Amino acid sequence: MRSLRIAWLWLATSFRAAPLPMAISTVLVAARAITTPAQTYGVSQLVEGIADDNSNTIALGIGIIVGGLAVSFVADVIGWPLQDTAQERMAGRVHADLLDVTTGIPGLTHHERPDIADRLELVRERAWRMGVGAEVLLWAFATVANTVTVLGLLGSVNPLLLLLPLLGATRIWSAYVSSVRSHKAYEDSLPQERLVDKLIDVSKDARTGLEVRVFGLGKVLLDRIFALQTERFRRRVEAARWGGKVDGSVRLAFGLAYAVAIVWVIARARNGQQTAGDVVLVLLLAPQVDQMTGGIARNVYWVGEVVRSFSRYDWLREYAKDNSWQTSVDAAPARLRSGIELRNVGFAYPGTESAVLSDVSLTLPAGSAVALVGENGAGKTTLVKLLARMYDPTSGRVLVDGVDLATISPDSWRSQLSAGFQDFVKFEWTAREVVGVGDVRRESDEAAVRAAVSRGDAEAVVAGLPRGLDTQLGKKFTDGVELSGGQWQRLALARAFMRERPLLLLLDEPTAALDPEAEHRLYEQYAAAARVAAAETGGITVLVSHRFSTVRMADLIVVMHNGRVEEVGSHEELLVAGGRYAELFELQARAYR
Template sequence: MRSLRIGRLWLATSFRAAPVLMAISTVLVAARAVTAPAQTYGISLLVEGLSGDGSNTIAVGVAIIIGGLAVSFIADVVGWPVQQTAEERMAGRVHADLLDVTTGIPGLTHHERPDVADRLELVRERAWRMGVGSEVLLWLFGTVTNTVTVLTLLGSVHPLLLLLPLLGTSRIWSAYKGSMREEKAYEDSLPHERLADRLIEVAKDPRTALELRVFGLGKVLIERISALQAERFKLQVAAAKWSGKVDGAVRLGFALVYAAAIVWVIARARNGQASAGDVVLVLLLAPQVDQMTGGIAQNIYWVGEVVRSFSRYDWLRQYAKDNSWQASTTPAPAKLTSGIELQNVGFAYPGSESPVLSDVTLKIPAGSAVALVGENGAGKTTLVKLLARMYDPTTGQILIDGEALSEVDPEAWRSRMSAGFQDFVKFEFLAREVVGIGDLGRLDDEDAVRAAVVRGDAESVIAGLPNGLDNQLGKKFEGGAELSGGQWQRLALARAFMRERPLLLLLDEPTAALDPEAEHRLFEQYAEAARIAGSETGGITVLVSHRFSTVRMADLIVVLHEGRIEEVGSHEELVVAGGRYAELFELQARAYR
């Protein structure tokens, strides 16, 4: 069943990209495939006519030969450009489809599981093999047409000669087994390749250059990369040696059998059991059969590669379908009335048995500002990801105004939220785009972009750029400006402010690269924006920060410890309670004093 689905996917992808060009190519490939054996038959008729066995066959033989030359000329002149254009269109379609499928997966699980990551890497790296799928498909069609024609001609001489192409399938078997072993070796070496590629990126990244030189890590990286690549080559060379030995033995056996067949036909002709044309036909078909089986043997690798690539593509499509949260169709609310409630929420990352969150029960009132505090690893960022529905809880549920978040359309929910993160992305676009993509619907609204820049305290960053909002960012581009970490973070904060009235604003250490005074000033703006959003839409602001001078302004402070909620309350309530929050607050206050 799955094999049929993969075949349909291959066929549909090939013809969907360029249906007319593929139809023309199919006709031309079939014509070209028949030409060589047909011309061979024409030569045999010509020889029979010249030898006196059938003088009336001379004209037919010449006509077939000339016709074959004409067909070959047209197929070569017209066919290759058409086929190459169809192949390019298919390659473009494949890459567009891959991007559409992968970006359409709403969750992050596929980024966290090594087994899924390896398969995704294979899909992406081998995508170009699907791009040549149209060419391989046409080759398969041409090979089938050519094989049928050759078998028909051989059978017309003697049925026993039909065994020769069948014996040639042994070469196809050896090529297939060899390609499978080489593919297995490649897949086994993929983790080594991914790690080596990552180390190469670290070695050449300007951001890591300083520490690499200070700690003398260059030699260590080179040694590790060399060791990983040596292990990769060891696996692949062993598979290649095995393939070469098996294929060589099979080819030698096939050649000996075919030589014996030619001798047998010549002996039959001397005994009057075959004509001169039959001898010529078999002699000329011999290299064609060898070429045919050899071509299949050589191209079986590409057939296998395309099939495996479409198999992985089919797996990706099925994975995306299974993880698309298609059942989540409830619209996101226009405003919050009661707020967000977490009921016995627990979560463990894919592939891990240790829960990051356990039995988290919390009510966040609509219109409130909430701060999450706790030591590193307490589960703060994981809780933020669950609220953004990057994952669904392993146990328990999250309710939005009484509606399960797992039932809400994830795209609709995210369109009603905004976020700023510590690990923000440095989008190397125009400065206005770096900010404006926070609300794609208003990307070209300069007033909205400038207002977001003000709220994100990024006016000084824009003022320092030669072309202001129209300045390209990133040294990789001509005229591009490089920014400091703090400047990049201010632009990321401005981006988070593009959506003016989000139902949920997530701020996960969004000011880590800024000084405490700047952070305090920015959070005052957050608090003001939260109050406005709270009064108009019931919007909730969730802040993660280690600076207690900032989080004390939150309406509600949630203290997490080892994945559980340990304390909940306002700053004043928690200080009076004298628990973990009070202890951490006093330690930080003492350090500042």
């Protein structure tokens, strides 16, 4: 059933990408494929007509030869441009589909699990093989047409000669087992390939260049890359050598068998059992049978590669469907009335057994500003991801005004969120776009973008750019401008301000690259925005920070430790309680004093 689905996916994608070019090309490649064996038959008829002094047979032979030349000319002139067009459209369609399917997965599991990440990397890396799927499909049509014609001509001489293509079919077997071995070698080396790519990125990225040079890591990286590459190539070369030996042995056996068949047909012709035309036909078909079986062998390899690629694509589509949260169809509320409640929430990242969060029960009241504090690894960022519904809890539930978040459409919920993260993305676009994409519906609204820049305290950054908001960022571009870490962060913060009235504003250490004074000023901006959102929509602001001078302005402070909620209360209440928060606050206060 799955094989039929994959075959249909290949066929449908090819013809959907370029219906008319594919239809015309199919007819042309089939016509082109039968011209060579047909012209061989024409030559045999010409020789036989000359030997028998039969003008009708001579005319038939000449007509077939000339007709074949005409068909080949038309097929070559019209067919190649159409095939190129079909292939380009197919490649474009495949890459667009892959992007659409991948970005349509609402969760982050496929990024976190190594086994899923490996398969996704394989899908992306081998996507070009699906892109040539249209060409391979046409080759398959041509091979079928050529094979039927050659078999018909050999059978017309003597049915026993049909055994030769069957013997030649062993090349198909050798190509198949060789491709399977080669593919296994490739898949076995995929983890090394991913690591090599990462190490190459580290060695050439300007952001890592400073540490690479300070710690003298250049040779270390090169040695590790060389060792990984050597192991990759060893696996693949061994597979290629094995395949070459198998294919060489099969071709030798086929060549000897065909030599015997030619001698046999000549002997029969001398006894009057075959005609001179039959001898010529068999002699000329000999290399064509070898080419035919070789073509089938090559097609088997490429068909196998394309089928495997579409098999991975089919897996990706099924994975996306299974992880699309299709049952989450409810709309997000326009206003929070009671707030968000985490009820006995536990969570372990996919593919792992250790729990990051355990039995977390917490209420975030509507209109409140909530700060999450705790040491690294306490589970703060994971909690933020659950609130954004990048994952669903392993156990327990997240309730929004009493409604399970798992029933709310992820797109609808996220359209009501805004966020600023420590690991923000440096979008190398124009400054206007870098900020504006915080709310794509208002990206072209000049007033909205400038207001977000102001609230994000990024006006000085924009003022220092040569073309203001229209400046291209990123030194990869000829006229691009590179920013400092703090400048990039201010633009990321401005981006978080594009949505003016979010139901949930998530701030996961978004000011780590800024000094304490700038951070305090920005959080005052956030606090003001939060108060407006709280009054109008009941919006909640969730802040993660290690600076206690900042978190003390929150209405509610949640202290986390080892994936559990240890303390909850206001700054004053937690100081009076004398627990972990008070201890951490005093340590930090002493450091400042």
